[in-house]
Each structure stands twice: as structure tokens, then as C-alpha cells.
Amino acid sequence: MLFLTVDQHKEVLRRLVDLGGRTANGVPLVQADLGYTSLMLCFLLQNLSASETLLRVSSSFGNEWYPVAVGYTIARTMFEVDVTAHYITNAPAERVPQYIHFTEVLNKHAMDACKKHRSSKDPQWREAMDLLWQNYWAQRESEVVRKFDSVATQFTRMNKNGKTSEFQNWTGKSIRQIATEVDHEEAYDIFYAELSSFTHADVHLADHYLQLRSDGPVWSQKAREYDVGNVFRHAASFLTCYLELFGRQFKTWTEAEVSDCWNVS
Numbered sequence: 030m031l032f033l034t035v036d037q038h039k040e041v042l043r044r045l046v047d048l049g050g051r052t053a054n055g056v057p058l059v060q061a062d063l064g065y066t067s068l069m070l071c072f073l074l075q076n077l078s079a080s081e082t083l084l085r086v087s088s089s090f091g092n093e094w095y096p097v098a099v100g101y102t103i104a105r106t107m108f109e110v111d112v113t114a115h116y117i118t119n120a121p122a123e124r125v126p127q128y129i130h131f132t133e134v135l136n137k138h139a140m141d142a143c144k145k146h147r148s149s150k151d152p153q154w155r156e157a158m159d160l161l162w163q164n165y166w167a168q169r170e171s172e173v174v175r176k177f178d179s180v181a182t183q184f185t186r187m188n189k190n191g192k193t194s195e196f197q198n199w200t201g202k203s204i205r206q207i208a209t210e211v212d213h214e215e216a217y218d219i220f221y222a223e224l225s226s227f228t229h230a231d232v233h234l235a236d237h238y239l240q241l242r243s244d245g246p247v248w249s250q251k252a253r254e255y256d257v258g259n260v261f262r263h264a265a266s267f268l269t270c271y272l273e274l275f276g277r278q279f280k281t282w283t284e285a286e287v288s289d290c291w292n293v294s
Contacts, residue, residue: 037293038261042080044290045268049077064125072114076268079103095252098227100260105224107267115211130180131199137177140166
């Protein structure tokens with residue numbers, strides 16, 4: 030572990046982003062078909078764009094007024110991307126289609142929600158959902174149902190009582206379960222839990238911004254240096270982990286090259 034300043038963590042992230050940009054000319058197909066490669070590239074671009082956003086926001090606001098809650102939320106998605114990529118890589122032939130086919134479940138849920146709320150007690154919701162139904166879902170209903178029926182069994186399980194229940198996500202597992210399976214349990218318990226506080230707007234959000242003074246409570250968006258550093262430390266750590274995985278799969282860079290991005294002191 031290295032103890033780095035806020036600016037040094039930013040520099041690490043910049044170097045990692047530069048390293049990740051080496052994929053401009055494409056990567057070879059490995060381990061599975063084009064679906065696996067496409068997903069891994071998609072995850073790479075997600076993490077690179079998230080990192081670029083964090084750095085750009087820093088240029089606009091500086092450290093003192095850095096929007097930490099926004100930064101933590103973005104960094105949180107980078108952890109989820111990294112964990113998802115590791116999970117898929119462990120069994121790509123099975124999990125790539127499972128990941129992709131879940132879009133049919135999401136479409137069916139969205140259509141069903143629209144259909145349900147066409148009869149909402151709120152007239153504005155009824156009008157809005159009716160417009161959405163007539164202009165989008167009505168002409169797609171049979172196709173959405175057909176595609177859902179073709180994949181539905183992939184996303185259900187039978188409980189002890191013999192009843193079938195639907196998955197709540199594409200794996201049927203929690204993020205913690207997935208993280209544990211891919212040896213990211215420590216990162217989940219320590220880092221992800223902290224980042225989730227800001228995403229879910231729990232009391233930590235108030236602890237960071239609400240200041241109690243003699244004349245009453247004051248809300249201040251001034252960032253603590255520790256939190257700004259954490260945003261970039263987390264982002265750099267998650268991107269490092271993903272780049273190491275990507276490099277192993279596609280031989281685009283070595284783990285030593287990834288590690289060298291941290292040599293800023």
C-alpha cells in the first residue's frame with residue numbers, strides 16, 4: 030500500500046487512463062466469441078469514461094468544492110463493473126449470453142410497469158403512461174413477450190416449497206455474493222460499503238455536509254481533503270484491478286505496466 034497525496038492519486042488515475050487507451054486498434058478474440066470481447070471492451074470504456082469524468086470534474090471544481098457524493102457514486106459503478114467482468118470471465122461461455130439475454134427481462138418489466146400504471150389513481154400518471162404505451166410499447170408488446178418467454182427460464186429458480194421465483198438481477202445473486210466468488214470480498218466490505226453510503230443517501234451524507242453551529246445547522250458542500258483523496262484512490266484501485274484482468278485476457282499490457290502507473294512518488 031502507498032500513502033499518496035490527492036494530486037498523486039489523480040496522477041495515478043491519469044496514467045491508468047492513458048494505458049487503457051491502447052485498445053484503439055482492437056483486441057483479439059479470446060476465450061469466447063465476439064460477445065465476450067464486446068462486453069470486456071464495453072466495461073473498459075465505462076471505467077475509462079468514468080475516470081475521465083472524475084478528473085474533469087476536478088479541473089472544474091478543484092479540491093475544496095469537489096462534489097464528493099457525485100465522485101463516490103461514479104467510483105461505485107467502477108467497482109460493480111470490475112466485479113461483473115471478473116465474474117463473467119470465470120465462465121464466459123455461460124455468462125456472456127446470460128448477461129446479454131437479461132435485457133429481455135428488463136424490457137418486459139418496463140413494459141409491465143407502464144401497463145400497470147395506465148390505471149394509476151393520479152390522472153397525470155395515467156395520461157403519461159397512456160402516451161408512452163400508445164407511442165412505444167403497443168407496437169412492441171408481442172415481440173417483447175416473445176423474447177421474454179424465450180429466455181425466462183434462465184432467470185428463475187425453484188425454492189424449497191417448489192415455487193418458482195424470478196431473479197432480481199441477471200445473476201440471481203447479490204453484489205456481495207459475486208464479489209466473494211471473485212475474491213473481492215475485502216473490497217466489498219471496506220470500499221463498496223463506504224461508497225454506497227453516498228449512493229443511498231444515508232446518514233453519512235449528512236455527517237459530511239451538515240455542520241452544527243451555535244446559531245443552528247449549516248449545510249456546506251465544501252469537500253474534505255480525505256474524501257477527495259478517497260474518490261481518486263478508489264477509482265484508481267478499481268481501474269487497476271480491471272486493467273490487470275483485461276491485460277491478462279487480451280495481452281494488451283502486462284501487470285507490471287499497470288503497476289508502474291502507481292510509481293508517482
